[in-house]
Amino acid sequence: MSEVNKRYMEAMTDSSRDMVTIIIDGRMIKARRGENLLAVARRNGIDIPGLCYHERLTPIGSCRLCIVKVKGKGIVTACTTFVEDGMEVVAFDDELEEMRRDLLDLLLSEHNCDCMTCDKNGECELQDLAYRYGLTSEVRTYPSIWGKIKPPKDDSSPVLVYDASKCIKCQRCIRACSEIQGKGILSLVNRGIMTYVTAGLGIWGESECDGCGECIQVCPTGALMEKPVFTRVRIFDVDKRVISTCAYCGVGCQLEFWVKGGKIVKVRGHNGPPNYGSTCVKGRFGWDWVHSPERLRRPLIRKGGNLVEVDWEEAINYVVKRLKEIKEKYGPDSIAGLASSKCTNEENYLFQKFMRAVIGTNNIDNCARLCHAPSVIGLKMAFGTGAQSNTFEELQYSDVIMVIGSNTTENHPIVASYIKRAVLLNGAKLIVIDPRRTDLAKMATVHLMLKPGTDVALLNGMAHVIVSEGLYDEEFIRTRTEGFDEFLRVIDNYTPELVEGITGVPKRDIVKAARLWGKAKRGAIVYAMGVTQHIFGINNVLAIANLLLLTGNIGRGSTGIYPLRGQNNVQGACDMGTLPDYLPGYKEVSDPKAREFFEKAWGVELPDRPGLTIPEVISAILEGKVKALYAIGVNIALSCADRKRVIEALKKLELLICQDIFLTETCKYAHVILPAASLLEKEGTVTNGERRVLLVNKVIDPPGDAKPDWEIIQMIAKGMGYEMSYEDVWDILREINKLVPSYAGITPERILRGEGVQWPCPTPEHPGTRILYEDAFLTRNGLGRFHPVDYIPPPELPDEEYPFVLITGRILYHYHTGTMSRRSKALNEFSREPMMLMNPSDMVKLGISEGELVKVSSRRGSIIVKAISSIKVAEGCVFIPFHYSEAPVNELTLYMYDPKAKVPGFKIAAVRVEKAPSAMGGEAHAE
């Protein structure tokens, strides 16, 4: 990494810098030593012009517009000058202004001044400066020369267009690509006036560019623009620009939606936590599904086998009548509710209240069951809560980051960008534990490519080395933890030799990783589904927690645990109690005191037995115990393991209520379908992975008669005879403020002011909590607890008949069951078809050629997909994403789950791969 970068980072991260006084144009100004002079000047209202400077990027001083005179140094660029005590600066005098005019004049001569028809008109920084300096075409000195150069235009990317004739070579895009996103795909080519920006080897569409659009976000001119979604649009054409939270993953990026004529026409990243303006390709370009003609617009009731459009009154009456009948006939526990981690906190709160207070059952679960249930339980056991301990951005300043079972670049791209910044800019060491060669593995200091499902052995093995080399934090263990001795006894067995045998990871790599981790000053562990989606998911989580406690890397800045959440409101849904064993705020349903508290608040008696989890609901349906299912925004027909079994269950239901935005695979079995507003069409809050409660703004109106989920739930509750009269979502949040202590201070007023507060936040005056466990853990006695865990072999291992390990997961361009992303034009241009990644040498062994259709079978079923060779998967492994209904990979997965967390073991199944019978034709599908 270049010294400029490092120097910049050094200056930015050094908080101990003292205040100094400088003089700019005769004004005394206070600033921190080493601060960027341009930033200081601008902050104080001295508007020095500049085009290449961007607050998030290393300054390079290439546009030269911010030249100032510094006493003793002569003419320098302010953006590359660091503040020193007593510095005397002339920012404006005739000579400087004259030179700036000349420089701008030069830039304009190189620029295709096509403002009349340029999409950037109105927000172009070059245009603004030309206006400010009055550079009308008559007064310009230099004739236009861009036409002579014939600058190229590259529109090969699915999402953006680069027009070199409008490029001022400020390199913001190049720096953003490498410094913010850590990708480094862009570069300048050619020399002198022929210089322009290219991606990869010259063609944008063929480069590694994944379309995040960070380059567009920072481009000061119209050189880099989004391809129009519905219509071309300039900033002043739009009706409104609304800031809201992204509806995809659990990072909770803040986005600015541009709306024209009721349609979302453009998306920009909003500059604030957690993303500070960055987005991924889905966040910036994956929104056209909102306006899809396939959206559900009217309630539907199945009549004589067909779904028939009805009005809301009829639909609600039907739902109420059927629910009452079933509750009467089979009892309240014959009804189960599935909540969505994609709905707001208010809606999740309301839904669990509905199930518990109105139906009278604890059979309420949310889709976190399929992802982070082991974290919720495991981390609660070790630390006292299941939440992420620190904020995402702190990862930039960690010195050792361990990424386990997370393809962060594809699934949580913004988190990956922070990890990459730590490695590329701050020299952090990166340990990647993954059976796949993920993108992050490429920049890892050490990549432990373990056999799938052997995480506990590996983590114990690392702990063994750390202990035997004395690299553990004795003081921390003594004062802040318990259970260490017991832990020692267990890890004692896990010698590197033994662990090498189990995991397939060379001993020296285990030792190397252990030493790195043992010496970490600010170590953080990032993990995701590769850890939790196992039948021993909790053990995996506990083994990770042990490593954090062992080295004292928790409870401080840039340390801690990062269980990356898949849905944007996994954290909130769990906080709100859409869990069968927890009331809101993680109060156990079996705790009479807790029940009493809520009984008083809700005015009803509450069931005391924990309800059923998603996998248990499915079993209970098959056993005839559950008769009715109310599913909001979950698509278990595609997302649950052993799909055949799930579908069998769905078919068996007496009543299936699906409340959704599209006619999903699950809706096909519904008796009644209630059209819901998407996250962009309603208000409320969601809680992102870092416990930050974020505003969900209404960007557009829902299509047709679709309604926000909370309104639908309230209508049904009223029909069932329970009094609910929330005027708006903020009424619900106020109720949450009263009932959930950690949300007590997160009031509607603060949220609507745009504050993103992190819980716990006990009072409206409390700033929120950036770091958990600073003084004590949230366990009963305040101590972190070691939980020794032993390695358990995965339940299904490859054999002669099924020789490959199937790993399922997601890819960057699609999201979960594809309900949203597969209806996005741009995302589908990046990736359209079901596919399987296989190691090239396995492809050769099986005689499969690139792109050939193959049949993948397990003991439970088979699907047909396209085979793509990739060294990202090890020999003996294959990877298939679960986005595709035409090739539902959960046909193959195993119906076995963690005994406590009940998460299915999505990550490992033994499969066979063979050439697809040619009769199958060209289309990939399920058999």
Place this chain on the structure above:
Amino acid sequence: MLRSPTTSEYEVIERFYRAKDVMFGGHDYRITVGVSTCSMAKGAHLVLKKVEEEVARRGINARVVRVGCNGMCFSENMVEIIDHEGSWAVYAYVTPERVSRMLDGYFSGSSRGVFAFRVKGGSLMDEERVPYIYEIPFYGKQVRRVLRFMGIVNPLSIEEYEALGGYSGLKRALRLTPDEVIDIVIRSKLRGRGGAGFPTGLKWKLVREAKGDVKYLICNADEGDPGAFMNRLTAEGNPHIIIEGMIIAAYAVGASKGFVFVRAEKPLMADMLARAIEQARDKGYLGREILRRDFDFDIEVILSAGAFVCGEETAMIAAIEGAATARGGRCSPTPRPPYPAEKGLFYKPTLVNNVETYAQVAYLFQAGLEDFISVGTENSKGTKVFCLAGSIRYTGAVEVPIGITLRELIFEIGGGVPKGRRFKAVQIGGPSGGCLPKAYIDYPLDYEQLKSLGAIMGSGGIIVIDDKSCIVDVARYFLKFTVTESCGQCTPCRIGLRHMLEIMNRITEGKGTEEDLIRLERLGNVIAKTSLCGLGKTAPNPVLTTLRYFREEYEEHVKQRKCRAGKCMKLRAR
């Protein structure tokens, strides 16, 4: 001997004969053939081959040695025959065809065809009719220090270099403390020979005092100016003098690793340096505990990918790092400060000096401070190697005391412009330098003087321009060079230079106006003042200096549509 060679060269000759064993290797004769990249274009390697063949065929007991060039480009190819008696005959203009006749003549005892003698030992008849090499103005007017072994020593033999006094400077330096070494360099008033003329000792001091667990040293061998080739010549003819200087510098500043950044287009130069480094390592001059002192240092050769701008130190550092992030995805200059001395390669304190500077350091410590400061000006001591090119009778690389006049350099050493032409101007310092008219040829050549005249010392390229050349066209040529070599990242250099070129094109095409001249000056000044790096800051110099000194020629172009040299085809000649 009509004119004595400099002290230093006397020493070389004396040492040469004292080290006969090394030099002759038991043979009766030593025959050297000067071979370097440029002389190979004239067939030097073929001459070498022919000499080897003929010596073998005739059964002459001679050691045939490939040496570098001695800088007399105009007289290539050079072959020298030395015997034990002290006759040292220098042959010039040797082609493969003439080798046989040359040997016939020599071994028949005739001094016919001998160009000059280094030493006359009486072995040949009529030796006195042939001049000493020191009597030839091109050679004799020089003060050869960096170049003193050139054409004599076998560049691939560290033993020969040692025998002639090489590495004695290093040994002397290592007997001093680093601070004492720096003190000597400061007192020597040696200034950076790469062009900018920053006091070398001061730079060393800055690096020595900079905080850093590791320090680096870079030798800038990315010689890219058209018409400048002294660095290549030195590295090809005597690479050890550069290595020796680098080691002394490393010891003084506390660097543990050094890099020589060489253009990939100069493979012979890179190869010579790499082999010399290997030899020095074998001899214990590089590696761990050099000369049994607590001093570790090693050198690596890095090939430049061939961008002119990579001769700029910050761009060069980026190129060596191989890290192109935040530099436009490639190796482009970055703003200074931070200066490399403080935060350079890999963000560590780094000493960057030019090839010639290191070679001067080696000489300084070989010959001693007193000898070193015996020539030069008040502010700048020692010698500078210049390359004479363009319209000049004797082209080549010459080493002269700083402060010499252009007249001496061009008219005495270089022999003036060829017959039938008249001196018009001289471009000093390559495309970054300036064009000076005849009026200034009696000014002493030193850093300040040149700067005040709008030129720079640069790497030392001297291109003589005669009256057949159009000054506008010459300035345009240099401008075109920088326009194509601009890295393109900063506004004034990328766009401004191109506009200057457009105007220059217009003028040479007869479409220029008087306003164009004003525009050129204004734009040139903006570019010089606002550009990010040295390339842009100095690129307008050729145009600005010609506008300053040859304005009437520009005015003829724009007012009378006339090009007095007849170069601009669209204009009338008279």
